[in-house]
Amino acid sequence: MGTNDDAAEKILDGITVVDLTTFVTGGFATLMLANQGAEVIKVERPELGDDNRHSGPPFVEPNEEYDGPGRTADANGESPYFWTINYDKLSVEFNLKTDSGLEALYDLVEEADVVVENFRPGTAERLGIGYDDLRELNDDLVYCSISAFGETGPWSSRPGYDLLVQGTSGIMSVTGPEGGDPVKVGLPQTDLITAMWAAFGIVGSLFRRELTGDGDRIEIGMHDAALPWLTKQAGKAFVGEETTRMGTKDPVLSPYQAYPTADGYLNVGCANQKLWSELCEAIDRPDLIDDERFASNPDRVANMDELEEELSAVFRERPTEEWVDLLAEDHGLPVGPVYDVATALDNEQTEARDVIREIEHPALGTVPVIEHPLNYEHATAGFDEAPPLLGEDTEAILDGLGYDAEDIDRLREEGAIPDDE
Structure with missing residues (x-):
């Protein structure tokens, strides 16, 4: 170093x-x-x-x-x-x-x-x-x-x-x-x-x-x-809310999970309002911005399953690398691939x-x-x-x-x- x-x-x-x-x-x-x-x-x-x-x-x-x-x-x-x-x-x-x-x-x-x-x-x-x-x-x-x-x-x-x-x-x-x-x-x-x-x-x-x-x-x-290290899960338990298994979903943020693509999975972390709007525009789904189910982060968390269905249908249309190029590289959005261990250890960022x-x-x-x-x-x-x-x-x-x-x-x-x- x-x-x-x-x-x-x-x-x-x-x-x-x-x-x-x-x-x-x-x-x-x-x-x-x-x-x-x-x-x-x-x-x-x-x-x-x-x-x-x-x-x-x-x-x-x-x-x-x-x-x-x-x-x-x-x-x-x-x-x-x-x-x-x-x-x-x-x-x-x-x-x-x-x-x-x-x-x-x-x-x-x-x-x-x-x-x-x-x-x-x-x-x-x-x-x-x-x-x-x-x-x-x-x-x-x-x-x-x-x-x-x-x-x-x-x-x-x-x-x-x-x-x-x-x-x-x-x-x-x-x-x-x-x-x-x-x-x-x-x-x-x-x-x-x-x-x-x-x-x-x-x-x-x-x-x-x-x-x-x-x-x-x-x-x-x-x-x-x-x-x-329980952090957000402990926060829910402290006020009497149930903590459960959610796969890659997050208990307090949405969209903040992995979605299936044409050849793998894409992690999407566009949970604040600005990033959410920019994501909708970038994937050619501006209609989601005005959908009352997804109007704010609390709304998106409350309707997480419906949002997952909408976004999964979009992301399945292209392979992971194309989405990363479009959303991360071209639009500067926080999305990324889900790598296996061998690829995590051997990629351009790790090497650099x-x-x-x-x-x-x-x-x-x-x-x-x-x-x-x-x-x-x-x-x-x-x-x-x-x-x-x-x-x-x-x-x-x-x-x-x-x-x-x-x-x-x-x-x-x-x-x-x-x-x-």
Whole structure:
């Protein structure tokens, strides 16, 4: 990503993050920190690693000739899903159920700025790596705990994943076709929501530490994290109105949905009066402007089904690209295509913004990377390194902590780190 300042650095240069998490919530939070320059060290279970390493298929086989440090955790190879959450990180394997593995982690934490964990409440304390344990080693530590339902309340001991929280948060109740079954959003939405709150809280705590010199603990429940995102649906519930599944329709705006075209779908977001009138003129339906059913946005919302019937009949007459050219390009109206994922990742706009790049990977040649969207005027951002192989950096990190070859051999003998392959 570009900058006008030749001396610019990344915002979090010099910050070290110890990532004790698995799967997506903590992993995406620390990915955001890595993108901004933090050194993120994943502490993984020996041999198994992060559960997300096994998320597949698909898997990609490493180059047979690679003989460097680290290895794939899954016999099938590398998971592309794992890549998308772990660019620019380092990986060490510590067995935290051994005394020497725990001591190695303690040595790492003494030099760190941030620790992130997403164990079920109480687990970190049982392992000896809770906030109080680690604060004894590093009193200005920023410590972030993530769990499904938080550490208080009747659900606090429950396990949870994105699917469960999409259900408890109400998201599934307003997602899916009208009159149909509840539908999960087609990506791990509550994992990612929680991750972004965590990264926001960590950066806020680091800023506060700069002002006060004090560390802090951040505690986040996924269920709590999802609720603020209900916005307009919450607004309806607050005044006793029912919230329902509406397909692509919107509860308070119209037209604001997807319409079928001759070869696909077109999203139309012309909900204010000016845009509505301009849309009617552009599609050669000026009669709709004077139709009392559609006179104002509240009228259009009240008569949404009738409006959908009128506009669908028009949009089915041409393919999506023709409508986009006419309405978005020629008339400047907010309409756009509905792309599949492959097309979203590979189109002229994505390419022009340099969002998808390739990064060299020691065992795979190159891997694609999705860049994060922050572009600064006086700082840089972006990923520099491929996601790590399991345990790729164990010896290098230990060496940096002052462990010599004899110490590392002792850790192997005691089961704190894996034997050489």
